[in-house]
Amino acid sequence: ISLLKKNAPVKEEDQTVNNNEPEVKIEDLIDLDGEIMGKDLKKVREFRRITLQHIADHTRISYRYLELIEEDNYKNLPEEVYIKGYLQQYAKMLRIDPLKTVSGYIKSYSKYRKK
Numbered sequence: 001i002s003l004l005k006k007n008a009p010v011k012e013e014d015q016t017v018n019n020n021e022p023e024v025k026i027e028d029l030i031d032l033d034g035e036i037m038g039k040d041l042k043k044v045r046e047f048r049r050i051t052l053q054h055i056a057d058h059t060r061i062s063y064r065y066l067e068l069i070e071e072d073n074y075k076n077l078p079e080e081v082y083i084k085g086y087l088q089q090y091a092k093m094l095r096i097d098p099l100k101t102v103s104g105y106i107k108s109y110s111k112y113r114k115k
Contacts, residue, residue, distance in 0.1 A: 036104030
């Protein structure tokens with residue numbers, strides 16, 4: 001939570017960067033243009049320091065379904081139409097592109113469904 005007031009001037013000391021840590025970008029964690037697995041979404045969630053419970057509370061998606069998505073447990077997930085809706089909400093909470101997230105996850109989900 002930001003404690004800075006909106007439009008408040010930023011002090012020079014607030015802009016310092018810890019040069020010991022490399023800057024990590026979401027693109028380094030997940031390829032939004034390719035196949036997306038649940039472990040990729042979990043990586044982003046953990047990077048953003050968001051708990052599954054927080055996402056469940058704010059999206060009203062069952063905590064268990066969120067776990068199943070992150071585990072790629074396709075067998076126990078509901079129908080694809082519901083998964084797509086869950087993924088869109090989940091991606092918005094992670095601040096990543098919802099359409100690319102759905103597309104990438106469904107690519108891996110479809111491979112399972114074809115078996």
